[in-house]
Amino acid sequence: MRRLINRHPSRRMKILLGALPFILAVAIYAIAADARGADGPDKLMPGLNAITSAMSRLMFDIDRATGARLFWADTWASLARLGVGLGISAVIGLGLGVPVGFIPCLRALFEPFFAALSLIPPLAVLPILFILFGLGELSKTVLIVFGIAPFILRDVMLRVAEIPREQIVKAQTLGASSWQMILGLVLPQVFARLISSVRLSLGAAWLFVIAAEAITAEAGLGYRIFLVRRYLAMDVILPYVLWITLLAFAMDYALRQAHDAIPWTRFKEGG
């Protein structure tokens, strides 16, 4: 009898095993909802039928107040906020992190300030953002950037510090100026890490998008969830949560693919 840790499932078995918890969760939910719904429709645990009909209304019917299909309008609004916030954060992280991480005088000037900045809880400054930038898109974007950029910035600076001293000395013996080292040595090596750190900050980015939408918005996945909460509309909230999860998974996957598409990161050092 082989030890448990040496028994590996086959490829097909692996897929099957991986799918099992999902299937079980759905099945358990369906059975439980069915049992609860025996004496009339249940608001807290809507059956699969109720969910499907609520969702098809949101996905295919045009809402009279806004003239849009709400589900897609919500998706687009949230994704746009997320994308703009992450994009600006990445640009700030790279644009500030590389020079500040690489040039000792800039480092001495900014590092303590950045460290302090990254400790401010972003949600605590949300009221300040609303006061300064109003209730529109700007304050939402600033919230995401405020929450994400310090993390990416620090990660980029850490990566810059990890570049072996030998490489930097060698570059100088090849005649490189500071600018040439930034362009030809630091940026390309840090870029791979930037993708990873954007990927790691996806969860936090969603948190800030939903938090901002919960407070004020006209559309958005988080906005919808918090709006229908008043009517206990679990038939909308549950599929929305699943949809957000699916979107997050797809973005995580896409960023991982983007990272692995950089050829030299695929080979490990040494060998």
Add this chain to the structure above:
Amino acid sequence: MMAVIRLDNVSKSYGETVVLENVSLTIEDNEFLAVVGPSGAGKTTLLRMLLSQEAPSSGRILIDDAPIAAEPMPDRGVVFQRYSVLPHRTVIRNVMTGPEWLAAPFTGRVMGRARAALKSRARNMLDRVGLGDHATLYPAQLSGGQQQRLAIAQALMMNPKVLLLDEPFGALDPATRRAMHRLVLGLWAEHKMTVVMITHDLSEAFHLGTRVVAVEKRRHDPHAPHRYGSVITTDFDAKPRLARQIARAPA
């Protein structure tokens, strides 16, 4: 092109710890100097000062009677034991890097006919070090010996007056080492440069060097081991000066 390196009473300490004490040494033009010594003796520290990666605490370092620049410069090439090449560039682009930086200050990339010319120069250099068939690979795809050959090729593209090597073959197996020795001796003769190589392998030092110096602590205070630094304890002419002069003679 001459390159006489003179160390004039050079000392180095880090805080209380004295690493090197009053090292004076003249390295003749086209010398192949091998530096040996126990681990922690300060060999790497000596090389870092020759590179201007570190400044001496006191004393001066001169090349051809002029003080060396205060930062690493292309007149002194270097190969470390590891991390001497750019992992994100292919083999051929690694070799092209130095000349590209020289020719294109802003973009760091030469174009058109200049690029074709540089590429063929880089190809010749790769052929010379035996990496001709590996031009499009990334450094991490090479073996340890191949990576070191790449690092040497990359340094030689700048035609340095001085080539500094810090235990460049320390991590290689004996057969690869022997091949590297032949290559380095050949390149040393062709490029007419002064070489300073650090090694902890005495036989390697005597095989390659025209001169061998040992760096170690002469005095030791058991109650304060940091008080005394290393000095040059032994200095051999490993090979008759003839060897250098033959190498130096016009072909």
